[in-house]
Every structure is written in structure tokens, then in C-alpha cells.
Amino acid sequence: VTRSTAVARTIVLAAWATVFALLWALDEGPRYLGPRTQWVLPFGALALGLAALAHGVLAATQRRPSSPLTRAEATGSFVLLLPVAAILLVPQPELGAQAAAKKGGSNAVLVAQLPRSGGPIRDTLRAPFIDVAVATASPAEGSALGLVAGARVRIHGLVVHDAAASGTFGLARFFISCCAADALPIVIPVDAGAAARPPEDEWLLVTGTLRPRGRNLVVAAAALERTEAPSSPYVSLSDFGTTPPAPATRASTKPESEAPVPLADRGAAGFTGRAARVYRSYYEHCKVFTYEALAWPKRARDAEEAARLFAGPARQYQRPAYLGCLAGLEAGEARITLKELFSRMAAAGER
Amino acid sequence: VSAIRQQVNGPGRPWLAAAARARRASEPLLVAGVVALLAGAVVAGRSAGIGEVAEVETFVLVFVSILVEALPFILLGALVSAAIAVYVPEAFFARIGRLPVGLQLPGAAFGGLFFPVCECGSVPVARRLILRGIHPSAGIAFMLASPIVNPVVLASTWVAYSGRGSAAEMVLGRAAFGLGLAALVGIAIGRLAPATLLRPRPSSVEPHDHAGCASPWTRRGRGAEFVAHLAADFVFMGKFIVLGAAAAAAIQSVVPQDIVAGIAGSPVLAALALMGLAFALSLCSQADAFVAASLTSFTPGAQLAFLVFGPMADTKLVLLYGGTFRQQFALRLIVIAVPFLVVASLVFDALLT
Numbered sequence: 226v227t228r229s230t231a232v233a234r235t236i237v238l239a240a241w242a243t244v245f246a247l248l249w250a251l252d253e254g255p256r257y258l259g260p261r262t263q264w265v266l267p268f269g270a271l272a273l274g275l276a277a278l279a280h281g282v283l284a285a286t287q288r289r290p291s292s293p294l295t296r297a298e299a300t301g302s303f304v305l306l307l308p309v310a311a312i313l314l315v316p317q318p319e320l321g322a323q324a325a326a327k328k329g330g331s332n333a334v335l336v337a338q339l340p341r342s343g344g345p346i347r348d349t350l351r352a353p354f355i356d357v358a359v360a361t362a363s364p365a366e367g368s369a370l371g372l373v374a375g376a377r378v379r380i381h382g383l384v385v386h387d388a389a390a391s392g393t394f395g396l397a398r399f400f401i402s403c404c405a406a407d408a409l410p411i412v413i414p415v416d417a418g419a420a421a422r423p424p425e426d427e428w429l430l431v432t433g434t435l436r437p438r439g440r441n442l443v444v445a446a447a448a449l450e451r452t453e454a455p456s457s458p459y460v461s462l463s464d465f466g467t468t469p470p471a472p473a474t475r476a477s478t479k480p481e482s483e484a485p486v487p488l489a490d491r492g493a494a495g496f497t498g499r500a501a502r503v504y505r506s507y508y509e510h511c512k513v514f515t516y517e518a519l520a521w522p523k524r525a526r527d528a529e530e531a532a533r534l535f536a537g538p539a540r541q542y543q544r545p546a547y548l549g550c551l552a553g554l555e556a557g558e559a560r561i562t563l564k565e566l567f568s569r570m571a572a573a574g575e576r
Numbered sequence: 577v578s579a580i581r582q583q584v585n586g587p588g589r590p591w592l593a594a595a596a597r598a599r600r601a602s603e604p605l606l607v608a609g610v611v612a613l614l615a616g617a618v619v620a621g622r623s624a625g626i627g628e629v630a631e632v633e634t635f636v637l638v639f640v641s642i643l644v645e646a647l648p649f650i651l652l653g654a655l656v657s658a659a660i661a662v663y664v665p666e667a668f669f670a671r672i673g674r675l676p677v678g679l680q681l682p683g684a685a686f687g688g689l690f691f692p693v694c695e696c697g698s699v700p701v702a703r704r705l706i707l708r709g710i711h712p713s714a715g716i717a718f719m720l721a722s723p724i725v726n727p728v729v730l731a732s733t734w735v736a737y738s739g740r741g742s743a744a745e746m747v748l749g750r751a752a753f754g755l756g757l758a759a760l761v762g763i764a765i766g767r768l769a770p771a772t773l774l775r776p777r778p779s780s781v782e783p784h785d786h787a788g789c790a791s792p793w794t795r796r797g798r799g800a801e802f803v804a805h806l807a808a809d810f811v812f813m814g815k816f817i818v819l820g821a822a823a824a825a826a827i828q829s830v831v832p833q834d835i836v837a838g839i840a841g842s843p844v845l846a847a848l849a850l851m852g853l854a855f856a857l858s859l860c861s862q863a864d865a866f867v868a869a870s871l872t873s874f875t876p877g878a879q880l881a882f883l884v885f886g887p888m889a890d891t892k893l894v895l896l897y898g899g900t901f902r903q904q905f906a907l908r909l910i911v912i913a914v915p916f917l918v919v920a921s922l923v924f925d926a927l928l929t
Contacts, residue, residue: 229607231804231807232607233607233811234807234808234810234811235807236607237810237811237814238807238810241647244644245644248644256637257637257640257641257644257645258641258644258645261735261738262645262735262738265644265645265648266644268648269644269647269648269651272648272651272652272655273647273648273651276651276803276806276807276810279803280803280804280806280807283800283803283804298811300815301811301812301814301815302811303610304814304815304818304819305811305814305815305818306611306614307614307818308639308640308643308818308821310614310615310617310618311636311639311640312636312640313618314617314618314621314622314626314627314636315626315627315632315633315636315637316627318627318632318633318634318636318637318640319633319637320633320634320637321630321633321634322630323630323631323633323634323829324630324633324634324637324828324829327634327828327829402737402738402869403645403735403736403737403738403866403869404641404642404644404645404866404870405637405638405641406638406641406642406645406821406824406825406828406866406867406869406870407736407869407870407872409872426630
């Protein structure tokens with residue numbers, strides 16, 4: 226072991242010890258690991274730290290003259306540093322609608338593999354996410370849990386536009402066993418009625434009623450509430466997806482019949498000129514997409530950023546809007562034909 | 577080395593000395609350059625908003641989560657194998673060689689329970705065992721079984737599957753099929769005499785030469801040697817798990833779902849595909865369960881084939897076998913293992929449902 230080799234190995238060990246220590250200290254563990262495997266973070270930080278320290282001391286006190294690294298050794302060290310760069314490049318990755326579409330198989334098959342919380346549920350509004358998912362995919366099992374058609378439920382998840390989902394959109398949580406690599410998407414179909422379909426990857430708290438749809442159940446939404454992503458985004462054997470209580474201001478006083486909160490109703494705030502006209506053409510007539518979706522594949526944080534992205538030259542940003550409009554037409558929600566829309570768009574572009 | 581260096585640096589050859597100095601000086605520069613390059617790539621990538629692309633997010637999340645899960649186990653394995661390499665005397669193994677073959681074969685297969693060595697460590701150990709008079713069948717059975725039936729590997733398999741309620745089945749299945757296949761191959765190939773089985777000369781691919789473990793720190797005591805072994809093993813095995821995690825992450829984020837689903841849909845094809853993947857990835861058996869568990873589109877049987885085949889045959893092992901045994905050992909092993917594991921994976925899936 227030459228000194229350079231020893232130094233390279235010390236760097237690798239120290240870099241990984243730092244990664245483990247930082248993930249642990251910043252409480253980033255739940256993003257990557259299941260609840261039963263969180264212990265690897267403190268263990269890794271400690272063991273790798275000790276190894277790095279011992280190796281570093283030996284390398285520093287070595288008296289032999291140094292000679293170049295072998296190519297294999299240098300490659301190995303470099304490869305082991307690549308993931309550290311990846312973490313720095315994407316410090317807070319999330320599993321979203323893209324991962325759900327990629328990983329998802331048949332939702333019924335996935336749900337059949339899930340554990341059940343067991344006993345009958347007294348307060349259906351507090352039924353965990355997994356149980357509601359089981360009830361929607363297999364009503365017979367749902368009734369054993371006490372979740373039958375007509376039961377009021379509240380679920381928290383992220384929006385996916387799953388073509389197979391029988392509702393307006395799907396509300397998804399990922400079930401993880403060991404780490405995020407084995408995450409399985411669980412999707413509950415939500416019927417938002419006449420309300421606009423919210424953009425993908427948005428976290429929503431949905432309050433509604435279980436309604437039959439074909440052989441399955443869907444959640445007929447009475448209220449949609451935008452929220453932040455929860456600190457532990459996954460469901461697992463030890464966390465079935467407890468539902469946070471609805472915010473006090475719009476608590477259970479809300480009557481069942483009240484129309485859902487129109488998520489997309491934010492107008493064309495922030496848009497000017499051509500961007501505003503195009504946006505309005507889609508939004509006013511299709512009522513499906515909001516400015517976040519229009520700015521796809523980037524995600525706009527606010528109206529201003531959306532306007533900046535949307536007004537740019539990249540026409541591909543407008544593709545989701547077109548698809549959304551198509552969906553609106555099929556659902557009978559759009560008040561305009563595609564042909565008419567295109568002619569308006571062309572006119573808007575020329576002006 | 578220092579004598580040669582003195583010769584080189586001697587009077588009359590100042591340019592050589594300068595070249596040597598330049599080379600020594602350039603190495604830290606190279607390291608700094610590589611680090612700067614990585615840092616530059618990170619800064620450029622972040623300003624370009626690469627982290628906002630959903631595929632990249634999924635890739636990084638899957639990639640990092642497998643590594644965070646697996647690296648502590650790699651370190652644990654390196655710890656044990658370094659301890660065996662440094663502290664267990666070889667005379668210990670010789671004593672086992674005096675037992676009858678009927679006892680040796682199962683004894684050797686189960687021996688892995690008490691010798692948690694990784695697969696690259698078990699090959700030279702088996703060679704040493706056979707040379708010291710242990711029956712070749714027993715030696716081969718030990719070599720193939722110990723990377724599967726050892727406490728660190730079974731523990732990591734348990735952890736990887738514990739969240740899904742199938743941990744016991746996977747651990748038992750892995751141990752049972754691993755032991756069965758190891759014994760089968762041991763009986764089939766080990767009938768050959770040691771002289772026709774092993775390569776005649778001591779091979780250049782020795783225990784941890786590949787990991788650069790021939791330590792000059794020996795004179796500084798066993799503790800120092802232990803730490804050197806540990807770090808060498810960590811870097812050597814770590815790079816394979818990085819590549820394996822990248823492949824698993826790519827399957828989950830970039831490879832079209834139709835292709836994966838098409839292969840995963842056919843049980844025989846799925847088992848064959850995952851064995852091929854295990855061969856190509858060359859994962860360390862202490863961490864491969866985390867990659868296998870992430871391949872959720874495939875049946876548990878196909879994942880089991882991945883977990884049993886990988887520790888017995890992969891790219892790095894074929895190189896090691898080539899340096900240890902006569903030709904065709906690896907080929908014979910694969911010819912026996914592949915059909916066995918295809919059937920085993922079908923049986924396992926049938927038992928689970």
C-alpha cells in the first residue's frame with residue numbers, strides 16, 4: 226500500500242462517513258430508508274468514521290516513499306465518489322408521478338400484497354391510507370374492515386394522472402419495505418367531479434365519500450386541500466399512512482354537498498402578452514391544467530416562475546396542456562372543440 | 577524499491593530524478609483535478625436544473641438508497657474477512673482435512689455459517705483447503721456455499737426483505753438452494769483428483785492481491801494490517817455495488833417499463849434474465865439482497881435465482897476461477913447451476929403461493 230493509495234482510500238472512507246453522518250444529522254433518513262432500517266445511518270457514520278480515522282492516522286504516519294496509484298485502485302476510488310456527487314447534485318430527491326408510472330404494475334395486484342391493519346375501523350375518517358386503498362381495490366375486504374360505500378374518508382397523498390385509474394386522478398403513496406429502491410406505488414382513484422384535475426406531484430389532503438364505480442370503489446372528493454409533502458412520505462409495515470387532521474379553518478363543518486375547492490382557479494396571474502393568451506385559451510376552455518403543468522417538465526414554484534418558463538421559446542412546455550385539453554374534451558368538460566382551439570391559438574400566436 | 581530509486585536518482589541522471597519528482601508531485605494534482613471536475617459537474621448540473629427532471633430524481637433516490645443500505649454491510653463483511661485473513665491461523669483448516677469425506681462435505685457446506693468470507697475470499701481459501709488435503713468435493717462445496725450461508729449475508733437478506741413479510745422465506749430459500757447447489761456441484765466436479773482440478777502453479781490471483789492487500793504495514797503490527805485489509809476490501813467490493821446500484825436504478829427510472837414487464841412476465845425468462853444480471857453486476861453477496869429486493873417487477877423465485885447464482889458465478893469470480901482451477905471449471909459450474917436454479921425458482925414461486 227503506497228501512501229497515495231492509502232490517501233485515496235482514506236478520502237473514500239471519510240467521504241462516505243460524512244454522507245452517513247449528514248443524512249443522519251439532517252434527518253434525511255426517512256427519504257431513503259424504511260422505518261426498520263434507519264439504524265444503518267448512525268451505524269454507518271460511526272463504523273466508517275472510525276475506519277477512516279484509523280486508516281488516515283496510519284497513512285499519515287507511514288514512512289515509506291510514495292509511488293503512483295494503480296489504475297484499478299484509482300478507478301475504484303473514483304467510482305465510489307460518484308454517488309457522493311449524485312447526492313450533491315440532487316440533494317432532496319422525491320419519488321413522484323413519474324416513478325409511480327414506471328414502477329407501477331396492476332394496482333389490484335400490488336394492493337393484494339399489502340398488509341392490513343386488521344380490526345374494524347370505528348372512525349372511518351381516520352382510516353389509514355393502506356386500508357382505504359384495499360377497500361377501493363377490493364370492496365369485499367373493505368367491508369370486513371368497516372370501509373363500505375358511503376363511508377367518509379380522508380386520505381393524504383400525491384397526485385398521479387394514472388390512465389388506468391377510474392377516477393379523475395389518482396392519489397398515490399409509496400409502500401416501502403427496506404429502502405426507497407423497493408418502493409411500490411399504491412394508487413387510490415379519486416373522483417373530483419366537475420373540478421379541474423390538479424397537476425401531478427402535488428400533495429393533497431382529500432376528504433370524501435367512498436362510492437361504487439364498476440366493481441371497485443372510488444373516493445368521491447368533497448374537499449381538496451393542498452399541503453406540503455409530509456416528513457415521512459412513504460407508507461410501510463409500521464406506518465400505514467395516518468391521515469393528518471384537516472386544517473381547523475375548513476374542518477368538518479363543511480357540508481358534504483359543497484363543491485370541491487377549485488385548485489386550478491388561479492387565473493393567468495403573472496402571465497403577460499402571448500403567454501397569457503395561450504394560457505387562457507387552454508385554461509378557460511379546458512379547465513384541466515394549471516400553470517405548474519404548463520411549465521412542464523420543470524416545476525414552477527410560483528406564478529412568476531411559471532410565467533418566465535412558459536413565455537420562453539420551448540414549445541414542449543405546451544404539450545401537457547394540449548393533452549390536458551384532450552382529456553377535458555373526452556370528459557365532456559371542455560367548452561370548445563380542438564379545431565376551434567387551434568385556430569384561436571394560431572391567431573393568438575400571430576398577434 | 578528505494579535502492580532502485582537511489583540508482584535512478586544518482587548523479588549524472590538529474591532529468592530522471594526530476595521526472596520522478598514531477599510524477600510524485602503530479603499525483604496530488606491529479607486527485608485535486610478529479611475532485612474539481614466532480615465539483616464542477618455538480619455545480620453545472622445544479623444550475624442547469626437537472627435535479628428537477630423526474631427521471632433523474634428517481635434514479636438518484638433509488639441509487640443512493642441502495643448504497644446507504646448496502647455499504648454498512650460491505651464494511652461489516654470487510655471487517656470479518658480482514659479479521660480472518662489476519663487473525664485465524666491456516667493450521668486450523670488443516671485439522672478439518674483429516675475427517676472422512678462423508679462428514680467433510682456437509683461440514684464444509686455448513687462451514688460457511690462460521691466463516692463469513694466474501695466470495696472473492698472463499699476462492700483462495702478453498703484452494704488452500706484442497707491443497708492441504710481436504711477432499712475436493714468438500715473444498716468446492718465450501719467455496720460455493722460460504723458466500724451464501726454466512727451470518728452477514730443471511731442478516732442482510734433478512735433486512736432487505738423484512739418490510740414485506742417474506743424475510744423468513746427468502747432467507748430459508750436462499751440458504752437451502754445455496755447449500756443444495758453447492759453440494760451438487762461439489763459432488764459432480766470434485767471427483768477429479770486435486771492435481772487435475774487445480775492449476776499446477778500457485779496462481780498470481782491470490783487472496784486479496786486484487787484488492788491491493790499485500791500490506792507493507794505488516795511490521796507495524798496486526799492492527800495496522802487489519803485496517804489496511806479492511807479499507808482495501810471496502811474499496812474493492814464497494815465499486816461493484818455502486819455499479820450494481822446504478823444498474824438497478826436505471827431499470828427503475830430509465831429503461832422502458834414494457835421491456836422490464838415483458839421479461840418479468842415469463843417465469844423462466846425472468847429467472848434467466850436475473851441470473852444474467854447477477855453475472856454481469858458482480859455484486860458482493862453481503863449487499864446483493866438490496867438490489868434483488870428492489871427488482872419488484874420480478875417474482876420472488878426469479879429474485880432468489882439472482883441471490884443464489886450471483887455469489888457462485890459472476891464476472892469477477894470467473895476471473896478468479898480461471899486463476900485457481902483448470903479450464904472449464906466455471907463452464908461446468910454454470911451448466912449445472914442454470915437449469916438447477918430455473919427449476920428452483922419455479923418451485924419457490926409455487927411454494928409461496
